Amino acid sequence: MTTRHSERTSTASGVVIDLSAAIVTVTDEEPKILLVRPADMAPRPGLPFGPFDPTGHRTLEEGLRAWVEEQTALHLGYVEQLYTFGDRFRDPKERAGGPRPVSVGYLALVRQTALKDAGDSIWGDWYRYFPWEDWRSGAPTIIDSLIAPALTEWVDSATSKPDRNRRRERVNLAFSLGGAAWDNERVLDRYELLYEVGLVFEASFDAGADPSDKLAGTQTHTGAALTKDHRRILATAMGRLRAKIKYRPVIFELMAPTFTLLQLQRAVEALSGGRLHKQNFRRLVAHEGLVEPTGHISGQTGGRPAELFRFRREVVHERPAPGVRVAVQVSKRAG
Amino acid sequence: MTTRHSERTSTASGVVIDLSAAIVTVTDEEPKILLVRPADMAPRPGLPFGPFDPTGHRTLEEGLRAWVEEQTALHLGYVEQLYTFGDRFRDPKERAGGPRPVSVGYLALVRQTALKDAGDSIWGDWYRYFPWEDWRSGAPTIIDSLIAPALTEWVDSATSKPDRNRRRERVNLAFSLGGAAWDNERVLDRYELLYEVGLVFEASFDAGADPSDKLAGTQTHTGAALTKDHRRILATAMGRLRAKIKYRPVIFELMAPTFTLLQLQRAVEALSGGRLHKQNFRRLVAHEGLVEPTGHISGQTGGRPAELFRFRREVVHERPAPGVRVAVQVSKRAG
């Protein structure tokens, strides 16, 4: 216990560090995530990633940028480290004796204009993988039709009473089934719950089940699957982004240089998964000094033309928490 | 570009993953950090850490807990992953051909009662390493006497005008020299700025300077130093904890099972580095349902005896963001 600080080089064997990127953009009021098409080995699409090279990469982030530029011909602007994933058996190949992969996950934001489609990378609709997260037109039907009943059954099937209570609390907290307000930031909580209950494809796949089995019967899987644990990384990214919007002006990383206030509002709504009160939204961004008018007018609206605005970068130095601190209105769940 | 997803094992060579822990407690209204005494090789104390063992450790967090228990005989309760550090030359030994260390940093909270002093681990005063962060009795003198002048000089010494402006903005943002309100969460920003300007010991040490040089003349180094980049990890932990207190009831991880409201307030103040308005603080914790009275009375106050309270765990399931959302009053800077 005294010599523990002496030279301790790689006693650890077989660690590989992967750098993974959840690259987000918003086009046509829809949030998108950059995916690479499945290669021969991978049956499902996944996030772009590549191994960290300690000799070539000065920093982790630099390594990530290099990989992404090579794989997708995309130059990343805003990049933020999310989380480092290192649980055993994140990659099923590990069971067969593969090395232990540790992934450092990143969130990156790029503007719509930057999408050059480079071969085998594509923009995937974010809510295709998380259909229960989009409340913009009311409560997602999949919750009432599929998720809620299955979760209730899972709660009831607990063997002991304290266990049942724990399960109920967890369900209520994640999916607000107990009447609480929907918390749009708990994306990861919800995904992990669905995984544990077996409601997402990855769960049964990771458990080694033949996927065609369950799918043959009733539809019990929700949302489209990604390879390995990439959907979990994406859930982490969504939650972080939804939280960050509220206190940092990151939304402007996704906007064109000039935009109308409605375009800005729609972008926030797309990411947040709920609707905003229009007048209050305008009051907020104006009062917080987040934007300034350009004097130009947009003609694209189909109604009264809107003024074009631009982001006021100076706001970062003026206010402690500049961001779109707006309450997301989420229509009450039916029933 | 098409085969990039095929088997790509460790082309990366010489990566070692370290797990580091910033273990925080509060005793006698002072925040403390657990440090391990310098061994022969390390000239300064540092955070407890150990290598990640992919064969033995099921998860990263489990690996961290195992290391800490082994090194300090401390069982960790609340643990949260902070950030993964991988910049080149974080450890000066790397220049001499050592392996590239990547550290996954964690924040852990333990209660005062849990401190068993196990041999060569000690509790260090948190503000000894960051004297400019404690505003509880007004603006720290070190800012006006040392930091502000040095930063101003650094701003003025910029060669180009845009460069000077960038420096000024950065200084104003981090240390609120431009009249803005002090933001107690920007701990990392401030440390990194001081590092870059050369005001912390680690900067000149990492640059290879003989430390006795500078110290011989005027005192230009602020705060006590830690080994390698552990002070940076600690800064990250402080910032995260200060932020988290406001929206999650993590403060109770540091409190005894029952406590008076003033004890609770002092603990929050100790971590936040500022004073709170007493009456509003009580109204807040009561109104938020964070605590409930035990019916018992504390006799230790030296004034009117206070009622003892306990944390209401249920609050987590009731409110979206339970936490001590209180504006930290920071006395205005002198001058």
Added chain:
DNA sequence: AAACTTATACTTAATTTGAGCATATGTACG
């Protein structure tokens, strides 16, 4: 008993938030 320390209840004004009304200014289409 007087001075001091801490606890706790209550007041008040300013600010922020949530929701909506009213009106302006354009397009689409009969």
Added chain:
DNA sequence: CGTACATATGCTCAAATTAAGTATAAGTTT
């Protein structure tokens, strides 16, 4: 040309929250 419709924008209003007190209670210290 006129009516319906869509969007933009200014403004009001009540409720809730926040910041900063005053007032009083209930102990300890000297």
